[in-house]
Amino acid sequence: MKLRFIRCLLIAVLVLAGRQVAAAAPFIILASTTSTQNSGLFDHILPKFKAASGVDVRVVAVGTGAALRLARNGDADVLLVHHQPSEEAFVAAGYGVARHAVMFNDFVIIGPEADPAGVAKVKDPAAALRRIAEQGAAFVSRGDDSGTHKRELSLWAKANVDVAVHSGTWYRETGSGMGATLNTAAAMNAYTLSDRGTWLSFQNRQGLKIVLQGDQNLRNQYGVILVSPQRHGHVKFRLGQQFIDWLISGPGKTAIGGHRINGQQLFHPN
Numbered sequence: 001m002k003l004r005f006i007r008c009l010l011i012a013v014l015v016l017a018g019r020q021v022a023a024a025a026p027f028i029i030l031a032s033t034t035s036t037q038n039s040g041l042f043d044h045i046l047p048k049f050k051a052a053s054g055v056d057v058r059v060v061a062v063g064t065g066a067a068l069r070l071a072r073n074g075d076a077d078v079l080l081v082h083h084q085p086s087e088e089a090f091v092a093a094g095y096g097v098a099r100h101a102v103m104f105n106d107f108v109i110i111g112p113e114a115d116p117a118g119v120a121k122v123k124d125p126a127a128a129l130r131r132i133a134e135q136g137a138a139f140v141s142r143g144d145d146s147g148t149h150k151r152e153l154s155l156w157a158k159a160n161v162d163v164a165v166h167s168g169t170w171y172r173e174t175g176s177g178m179g180a181t182l183n184t185a186a187a188m189n190a191y192t193l194s195d196r197g198t199w200l201s202f203q204n205r206q207g208l209k210i211v212l213q214g215d216q217n218l219r220n221q222y223g224v225i226l227v228s229p230q231r232h233g234h235v236k237f238r239l240g241q242q243f244i245d246w247l248i249s250g251p252g253k254t255a256i257g258g259h260r261i262n263g264q265q266l267f268h269p270n
Helices: 002-024 034-038 041-053 064-072 084-092 125-135 147-158 178-188 196-201 237-247 250-257
Strands: 027-033 056-062 078-081 096-112 139-141 171-173 192-195 208-212 219-227
Touching: 027 034, 027 064, 027 237, 034 041, 034 056, 034 178, 034 196, 041 056, 041 237, 041 250, 056 064, 064 078, 064 084, 064 147, 078 084, 078 237, 084 096, 084 219, 096 125, 096 196, 096 237, 125 147, 125 208, 139 178, 139 192, 147 192, 178 192, 178 196, 178 208, 192 196, 219 237, 237 250
Parallel strands: 027 056, 027 078, 139 171
Antiparallel strands: 078 219, 096 192, 096 208, 096 219
């Protein structure tokens, strides 16, 4: 009886010790985008980083605008997003230490197989959006201040189309991530702008296809930034910098470039 009690006590001590070790395991918070999450990139690269460093990366995947706000408030240690003007402004304002170009892919314009606006007849994305507006063809926007939404709005501006006056008619805003927006476009047989990674991993395509791709104005660059420990003293700057150093190193680049869906590379390291 006494021996059984000692064994139970020993097991309890070991379990408690294991929990304490697990609780003490180092980790960082990464504020990033739904495109990097939905594409499966983090599922591919983060286990490799943890194996090399012992550091866990906990991802908060939101739109670029929301990720910037999280980092600005000190609710993340590292920021990985895809709107360079916003990233540079973040650093210039003292919220980030430095911006590093880490990888890129591209945006694609998705539309119905019938392509009622004739988008495939042009090569310039602004001209394509102008055709959509002139035809009043259904277009679904993320409308969520994400990097994709910001790029979309810049393309509408180049097309000299004020989509705000068309909101609720042929122009619809989901206020959601890329996956949900693609689902809405599929349901409405509508056009939308997507990052290639999310499109390749998207399963509910129904009658949608890529109708325009390859233009230099559709390049989608990602940057990684360490949140400033001078601005927020609790930031895990050493662990955060360790993650950034790995991302832009040879092993990190290999991991990024090795993520593929159906044989297609989703991201290209800088």
